[in-house]
Structures are given as C-alpha cells and as structure tokens.
Amino acid sequence: MHLSIQKIDKNFGKRAILNGGHFELSTGEIVGLFGRNGSGKSTLMKILFGTMRATTSSVYLDTVPFDPATSITRKLIAYLPQHSMLPSDLKVRDLIPLVIANGEAQNRVFYSPGVASFDNQRVGALSIGQLKYLEFLLVAYLDHPFLMLDEPFSMIDPLYHQIIKEVIRSLRESKGILVTDHYYENVWQVTNRNYMLVDGSVVTIESKEELIKHGYLPSRA
Numbered sequence: 397m398h399l400s401i402q403k404i405d406k407n408f409g410k411r412a413i414l415n416g417g418h419f420e421l422s423t424g425e426i427v428g429l430f431g432r433n434g435s436g437k438s439t440l441m442k443i444l445f446g447t448m449r450a451t452t453s454s455v456y457l458d459t460v461p462f463d464p465a466t467s468i469t470r471k472l473i474a475y476l477p478q479h480s481m482l483p484s485d486l487k488v489r490d491l492i493p494l495v496i497a498n499g500e501a502q503n504r505v506f507y508s509p510g511v512a513s514f515d516n517q518r519v520g521a522l523s524i525g526q527l528k529y530l531e532f533l534l535v536a537y538l539d540h541p542f543l544m545l546d547e548p549f550s551m552i553d554p555l556y557h558q559i560i561k562e563v564i565r566s567l568r569e570s571k572g573i574l575v576t577d578h579y580y581e582n583v584w585q586v587t588n589r590n591y592m593l594v595d596g597s598v599v600t601i602e603s604k605e606e607l608i609k610h611g612y613l614p615s616r617a
C-alpha cells in the first residue's frame with residue numbers, strides 16, 4: 397500500500413505551519429521525519445491520523461483520493477501520539493485485549509521484555525516511561541498497514557531503546573512506518589529513507605550532513 401501526500405497546508409490563525417511539499421510512505425519501508433521543535437511533525441501526523449484537519453490537503457492511498465478523517469474507522473494507520481491517550485483506570489492486563497483483538501498479537505505485548513513487571517498495575521499508576529513503552533507496543537502490534545510513531549524513544553530508558561528499535565525493524569516487511577524523535581541517532585539507525593520539515597516544507601534528507609545544513613544538528617567542530 398502507498399500513501400502519497402501531494403500537498404498539506406496547515407495554518408493556525410495567520411501562522412502557516414505546513415505549506416505544501418511532497419511526501420510518500422509505502423508498506424515495506426521505515427521513514428524518518430526530522431525537524432526542529434515546533435516545525436510541525438506532530439501536526440503532520442495528527443492530520444494523517446485524522447484527528448486534526450488540514451487547511452488544505454491532497455492525499456492519496458494507492459492513487460485513490462484519501463480522506464484522513466476515515467483512517468481510524470478503516471484501521472489504516474496506528475498512531476503513537478506524543479502524549480498518552482490510554483485510559484488510566486484500567487489494569488494493563490485488561491487493557492491489552494481491549495486494544496488488540498488478535499490473540500497472537502496480544503501475547504507479543506504480554507511477553508515483551510518488562511511488561512510482566514507492570515501488567516497487574518493500573519495504567520494511571522505507571523511511570524511515564526512505562527506508559528510510553530506500553531503504548532508503543534500496543535500500537536506497534538495492531539494489524540494496521542501503516543504505523544506512525546511520535547517520539548517512541550522519549551522518556552524511555554536506554555536499555556529499552558534497543559528493544560524498540562528491534563520491534564520497529566521486525567515490522568518493516570508488513571508495514572509502512574513513519575517515525576520522529578529527537579533521539580535522532582535511534583531514528584537514523586532504523587530508517588531507510590528520511591525527510592525533514594524545513595520552514596513548513598518537506599525536504600528529502602540523504603545524509604546527516606543535510607541535517608546539519610538545514611539547522612537540525614549542530615555543525616561539527
């Protein structure tokens with residue numbers, strides 16, 4: 397499957413955050429999205445997930461015009477938001493089967509490293525890092541063909557970064573994955589293509605030098 401964004405404009409009042417730019421995501425690839433704080437990465441993901449409306453947009457799914465507002469009901473895109481959307485009063489072990497219907501996929505979450513240490517706790521009692529890790533596993537193992545990860549490494553201790561990278565890599569064959577995180581080395585290690593948002597435009601990134609050139613990474617001394 398292939399998502400093609402020919403154009404996305406988003407203004408907040410008179411402020412233009414996104415202004416056009418071509419962007420593509422296919423199943424079978426992991427694509428990185430870089431950009432300075434406030435450049436519009438989360439905004440772009442929310443628009444594609446369908447929880448925020450673009451000012452104007454032109455998006456295609458396999459060459460057919462695609463309305464992102466339908467992505468949730470069509471189970472097209474699983475999305476890890478920057479801030480948790482999980483209900484706090486449920487126990488982790490009760491939440492997992494509510495989010496994931498498939499028994500095999502449920503077991504992947506249950507038997508992921510570390511989950512057994514907190515699966516008897518309520519979601520609201522988890523630490524920020526545990527919550528982020530749980531939410532990552534839940535969206536990663538959904539059966540959706542596309543996966544968008546907004547800061548999957550943030551707040552999570554370094555030992556788990558490796559696990560998260562392994563899960564992302566293991567899903568590449570079956571999904572199109574878009575990932576953004578300021579732990580840019582982790583992103584760089586798992587992606588096979590990269591973009592950066594620069595002044596509202598989507599720019600293709602071929603090398604880390606280009607991340608320096610566009611002002612994302614500091615120049616080397």
Ligand SMILES: Nc1ncnc2c1ncn2[C@@H]1O[C@H](COP(=O)(O)OP(=O)(O)OP(=O)(O)O)[C@@H](O)[C@H]1O
Pocket residue numbers: 408413431432433434435436437438439440
């Ligand atoms: N609902 C909103 N109303 C007004 N402005 C908003 C709204 N949501 C986001 N913005 C603004 O849009 C810009 C882009 O925000 P966004 O969260 O997409 O950036 P980001 O690239 O994800 O940043 P970060 O790396 O800090 O997470 C910011 O200046 C933000 O203040």
